Amino acid sequence: MANSDVDVVVVGGGAAGIAAARRLHEASVRCLLIEARSRLGGRAWTVNASGHAIDLGCGWLHSADRNPWCDVARTQGRTIDKTPPPWRRASLPVGFATADQSEFFESLSAFYDRLELAAAQAPDAPAATLLNPGDRWNPLINAVSTYANGDELDRISIHDLARYDDTSVNWRILDGYGTTIAAHADGLPVMLDCPVHRIDHAGKRLRVETAKGVLVADQVIVALPSAVLAEEEGLFAPTLPEKTETARGLPLGLDDKLFLSLDNAEEFEKDSRLFGRTDRTATGAYHVRPFGRPQIEAYFGGSLARELETGGEQAFFSFAISELVGLLGHAFARRLRPIHVHLWGRDPFARGSYSHALPGAADHRSVLAAPVDRRLFFAGEATSPNDFSTAHGAFFTGVRAAEEAIAALGSTNA
Numbered sequence: 001m002a003n004s005d006v007d008v009v010v011v012g013g014g015a016a017g018i019a020a021a022r023r024l025h026e027a028s029v030r031c032l033l034i035e036a037r038s039r040l041g042g043r044a045w046t047v048n049a050s051g052h053a054i055d056l057g058c059g060w061l062h063s064a065d066r067n068p069w070c071d072v073a074r075t076q077g078r079t080i081d082k083t084p085p086p087w088r089r090a091s092l093p094v095g096f097a098t099a100d101q102s103e104f105f106e107s108l109s110a111f112y113d114r115l116e117l118a119a120a121q122a123p124d125a126p127a128a129t130l131l132n133p134g135d136r137w138n139p140l141i142n143a144v145s146t147y148a149n150g151d152e153l154d155r156i157s158i159h160d161l162a163r164y165d166d167t168s169v170n171w172r173i174l175d176g177y178g179t180t181i182a183a184h185a186d187g188l189p190v191m192l193d194c195p196v197h198r199i200d201h202a203g204k205r206l207r208v209e210t211a212k213g214v215l216v217a218d219q220v221i222v223a224l225p226s227a228v229l230a231e232e233e234g235l236f237a238p239t240l241p242e243k244t245e246t247a248r249g250l251p252l253g254l255d256d257k258l259f260l261s262l263d264n265a266e267e268f269e270k271d272s273r274l275f276g277r278t279d280r281t282a283t284g285a286y287h288v289r290p291f292g293r294p295q296i297e298a299y300f301g302g303s304l305a306r307e308l309e310t311g312g313e314q315a316f317f318s319f320a321i322s323e324l325v326g327l328l329g330h331a332f333a334r335r336l337r338p339i340h341v342h343l344w345g346r347d348p349f350a351r352g353s354y355s356h357a358l359p360g361a362a363d364h365r366s367v368l369a370a371p372v373d374r375r376l377f378f379a380g381e382a383t384s385p386n387d388f389s390t391a392h393g394a395f396f397t398g399v400r401a402a403e404e405a406i407a408a409l410g411s412t413n414a
Helices: 015-026 067-073 100-121 137-146 156-163 178-181 226-231 239-249 302-310 314-328 330-335 364-367 390-414
Strands: 005-012 030-033 046-049 052-055 196-200 207-209 214-222 255-260 272-275 286-287 295-301 336-343 375-377
Touching: 005 015, 005 390, 015 178, 030 214, 052 272, 052 295, 052 314, 052 390, 067 178, 067 390, 100 137, 100 156, 100 375, 137 295, 137 302, 196 314, 214 390, 226 239, 226 255, 239 364, 255 302, 255 314, 286 314, 295 302, 295 314, 302 314, 314 330, 314 336, 330 336, 375 390
Parallel strands: 005 030, 005 214, 214 375
Antiparallel strands: 046 052, 196 207, 207 214, 255 295, 255 336, 272 286, 286 295
16 A cells, blocks of 8 residues: 555544644645545535535534634635525514514523523533423424434433534535535545554554555544444454443434425525424424525434435435425425435444534543544544534544644654
8 A cells, every 4th residue: 555654544534534634734744544435525525416516414614703614615716605594584484474483583592591501500411301391382492403413402411502602603605515625635645435444553553454455653533423433342452442432422413405406496585494394393494595596405303314214315305395395385396306315324434414412421522532542533523522513613623633643743753
């Protein structure tokens, strides 16, 4: 193998791994970025469909006013769209009257007020305990959790959720978030189609056993999803049971996006939104005409997404049709065609969408991030204390892990 002996191997070519490898490369550290897939980006993935770039994974520059991917996108010459996201504006009053929307947002705001108070004053518990008993909007508040956290509130830690740092500035990249993230690796030493079987850290130097042979390095940065670390107990030799157990407290929730083409789309306002139902948690959120395109970007999260994945791609289309015709009439089905959906729960190299902490596991993120023997370093959105579940959180942790590795190399060579 070319480059089989390096200073640092970075395992995982998603946002965190790319950010780590870029920082190492800038510091003139001999590194190699390896990725199991035939593409870079990980859970950031842009594809071209119907003449448009669509993000099957992360799509929003959350906390855009401090998101480093904005500067990366500008450096690459990409167009950033600053249209406010649909969840920051009123939904279309179809099946959701304007007065009801006001009442819902009041209930949602009150829930988050209780969350902040409980995080400051009470032991950790499921966020579902903060729902106001008898509130008619509890199912929809829970649905919002499935979009934001990938899971229902009974599986979400109060303390972890309250630690999420959001500036409420959300932008998008016209060419795609996934495109931008993958292009940040241009010029880096990369090996694709290279899944890792084992990281042997028993000897003086580390051996990374891959499908393409053995790599030898002084250090390894592990930038894999927490779900992979939780399930692959034999990834490290000797094993790292504390990392495995910690990762199990940080499972990946599930959010899948279905893109639909829409005939006569001009009937709808650009970047508008519909909820499939407002009286249940198992419902989709429908972003109509994103970027003004003749499309619907449909979101399905949590238990609903897991159930639909058992039926394959057609199950998502059928469910979306059933909800949309319930709102807009049976003739509306003739105006829709499926474009693309990716089942992230079935993706063997992701096994979900983004992390959340189970009740009682809010402090697991710092434990997962901690280096081992100053030779194994950990990155990824699940290791971020305040920006978890985001690509910018992954970026920050990748740079942090790279800085840790650089410092360790310097002390070793001193």
